[in-house]
Amino acid sequence: MSFLKIENVTKHFGSLVAVDGVSMSVEKGECRAVIGPNGAGKTTFFNLITGMLDLTKGRVLLEDHDLAGIKPSARVRMGMARTFQITEIFPDLTVRENIQIPVEIAAGLHLAPRVPKARRAELRARIDQLMEEGGLTRIAGRYAGELSHGDQRACEIMMALALNPRLLLLDEPTAGMGDDETHAIARLIRRIHREQNLTIVLIEHDMRVVFNLADKITVLAEGRPLAEGTPSEITANAKVQAAYLGGSA
Amino acid sequence: MSGFDLRKQAPNAAVWLILLSMPLWIDAVGGYTQLGTQVVVMGLAAMSLNFLLGYTGVLSFGHAAYFGLGAYGVGMTIRYLVPSTGLGLLVGTGVGALAAAIIGPMIVRLRGVYFAMVTIAFAQVFYFIAFRWNSVTGGDDGLTNWTREPINFGFATLHIEKDPVTFYYFVLAIFAVAVALMALLLQSPFGRTLIAIRENERRTRFLGINVNFHIWMSWVISCTFMALSGSLYALLNNFVDPRTLYWTQSGVFVIMCVLGGMRSFWGPLVGAAIYVVLQDYLSSATPNWMSFIGLVFVVAVLFFPRGVLGIFRRKSTE
Ligand SMILES: Nc1ncnc2c1ncn2[C@@H]1O[C@H](COP(=O)(O)OP(=O)(O)O)[C@@H](O)[C@H]1O
Numbered sequence: 001m002s003f004l005k006i007e008n009v010t011k012h013f014g015s016l017v018a019v020d021g022v023s024m025s026v027e028k029g030e031c032r033a034v035i036g037p038n039g040a041g042k043t044t045f046f047n048l049i050t051g052m053l054d055l056t057k058g059r060v061l062l063e064d065h066d067l068a069g070i071k072p073s074a075r076v077r078m079g080m081a082r083t084f085q086i087t088e089i090f091p092d093l094t095v096r097e098n099i100q101i102p103v104e105i106a107a108g109l110h111l112a113p114r115v116p117k118a119r120r121a122e123l124r125a126r127i128d129q130l131m132e133e134g135g136l137t138r139i140a141g142r143y144a145g146e147l148s149h150g151d152q153r154a155c156e157i158m159m160a161l162a163l164n165p166r167l168l169l170l171d172e173p174t175a176g177m178g179d180d181e182t183h184a185i186a187r188l189i190r191r192i193h194r195e196q197n198l199t200i201v202l203i204e205h206d207m208r209v210v211f212n213l214a215d216k217i218t219v220l221a222e223g224r225p226l227a228e229g230t231p232s233e234i235t236a237n238a239k240v241q242a243a244y245l246g247g248s249a
Numbered sequence: 250m251s252g253f254d255l256r257k258q259a260p261n262a263a264v265w266l267i268l269l270s271m272p273l274w275i276d277a278v279g280g281y282t283q284l285g286t287q288v289v290v291m292g293l294a295a296m297s298l299n300f301l302l303g304y305t306g307v308l309s310f311g312h313a314a315y316f317g318l319g320a321y322g323v324g325m326t327i328r329y330l331v332p333s334t335g336l337g338l339l340v341g342t343g344v345g346a347l348a349a350a351i352i353g354p355m356i357v358r359l360r361g362v363y364f365a366m367v368t369i370a371f372a373q374v375f376y377f378i379a380f381r382w383n384s385v386t387g388g389d390d391g392l393t394n395w396t397r398e399p400i401n402f403g404f405a406t407l408h409i410e411k412d413p414v415t416f417y418y419f420v421l422a423i424f425a426v427a428v429a430l431m432a433l434l435l436q437s438p439f440g441r442t443l444i445a446i447r448e449n450e451r452r453t454r455f456l457g458i459n460v461n462f463h464i465w466m467s468w469v470i471s472c473t474f475m476a477l478s479g480s481l482y483a484l485l486n487n488f489v490d491p492r493t494l495y496w497t498q499s500g501v502f503v504i505m506c507v508l509g510g511m512r513s514f515w516g517p518l519v520g521a522a523i524y525v526v527l528q529d530y531l532s533s534a535t536p537n538w539m540s541f542i543g544l545v546f547v548v549a550v551l552f553f554p555r556g557v558l559g560i561f562r563r564k565s566t567e
């Protein structure tokens with residue numbers, strides 16, 4: 001049984017076939033990279049997995065459980081957290097509040113009229129811990145909207161992690177970042193992957209990050225699966241060389 | 250989070266000091282007690298709307314419906330059922346809450362201007378019922394021949410029907426409870442989830458929140474307090490007419506929120522005070538008072554885009 005199994009998923013936008021018969025199996029604890037040129041359908045593929053878009057064809061299974069008809073928010077409660085290509089955070093709230101909200105949700109308090117006294121210390125410790133891990137402690141009181149791009153990405157990743165997910169989907173976590181920020185984010189992802197044995201699927205353009213993090217790589221081109229394999233297999237793959245790596249490197 | 254913070258408590262202390270002492274000085278500044286009561290009642294209405302508008306980020310343009318349902322609820326209870334102010338308040342608030350709970354599921358999928366339009370449409374339905382159903386509601390002439398009744402606590406009787414100052418403090422006590430409840434909810438994990446929806450609906454959904462259900466909850470809470478304020482408004486005037494349900498009344502509540510500041514807890518109360526006082530003053534001076542209020546509104550929005558209290562936006566800390 002694969003942890004996440006994608007069977008022949010297809011998405012049409014009118015006459016455009018954005019995702020065309022993609023299958024993929026991700027094992028528990030695996031870090032999978034999805035690569036491909038702009039417009040290859042990677043983000044659409046994520047939107048199909050998370051339920052943001054309805055499938056035209058195919059199936060998405062989480063631990064053999066067909067997710068058809070399950071709303072995005074319910075998929076999140078099943079353990080599927082994600083970040084977006086364009087950062088989605090709470091810009092007018094402080095970094096601490098950005099982390100506090102998912103921590104309270106994960107604690108099942110999102111309808112609670114108060115935080116039970118007995119749990120206050122535990123929740124505060126969890127917020128502190130997440131901010132520490134994400135390198136956000138020094139900016140805890142700042143508005144999230146005022147942060148650098150890199151810090152906003154880190155904040156969004158820590159918000160997703162605050163939910164204690166079993167599967168983390170990251171859409172271009174290092175896009176638009178300088179070298180230092182890219183390294184910091186890659187280190188962060190690597191650490192959470194190792195320490196928590198979290199299953200991760202990430203879309204990424206930076207090949208250094210991909211080869212550094214991924215156990216396996218899936219290559220998409222024009223919505224179709226072009227190749228799948230370990231980083232060394234993908235480097236050696238002539239089709240990928242021609243279609244993608246050669247062109248963009 | 251931690252204990253007593255003077256900078257945070259100072260505005261609260263100021264508001265309560267002003268409200269509690271109002272009957273002592275309002276005559277001296279050219280007002281009268283009933284005007285103060287009207288400020289408190291309208292302030293509660295605007296703050297109720299702001300629970301949804303300012304703290305959940307959802308614009309309702311039909312909140313007068315629930316204000317009016319509360320008003321008719323209390324008036325019709327006292328006139329037709331039992332001459333009891335307490336029961337009337339319960340019925341008025343309950344009817345508003347029930348209507349909101351039933352209408353809610355039909356509208357919480359809508360967003361932005363679509364939500365606003367449909368809330369207007371529902372409000373107009375209630376308006377036409379009140380307007381047309383002459384025999385019961387009094388139609389355009391309003392519901393008359395009833396007055397607020399003294400409240401009997403067994404050991405003592407509160408004569409709210411005669412002395413305006415007694416009635417003012419009666420209203421203020423209810424205001425205090427309602428406002429404390431709203432503050433409590435907004436500072437709770439539930440309240441933070443509502444603020445999260447306002448800030449970024451997509452992010453909130455992808456934190457696992459059933460956004461539509463939370464908007465429904467916020468809508469019902471907001472409309473319930475709205476109905477309570479409408480009930481108090483009817484008691485203040487010993488009268489209800491269909492204009493309390495009309496869409497322009499909904500617009501007035503939105504103006505109060507924007508004027509005072511939707512992002513601040515007390516902002517809508519300040520907006521209501523400005524509006525009510527200005528209306529009282531201008532409407533005796535000129536028949537065109539509405540255009541003056543419009544002018545004040547435009548100027549306020551230009552100079553205080555976050556509302557009058559928006560200038561006190563909290564600073565971020567390093
Ligand atoms: N909601 C949508 N409606 C119509 N077309 C879309 C939509 N989302 C994506 N597309 C199209 O689908 C294709 C794949 O887009 P996308 O999944 O964003 O690619 P990638 O993330 O690989 O860059 C593009 O041609 C894009 O224009």
Ligand SMILES: [Mg+2]
Pocket residue numbers: 042043044085
């Ligand atoms: Mg993309």
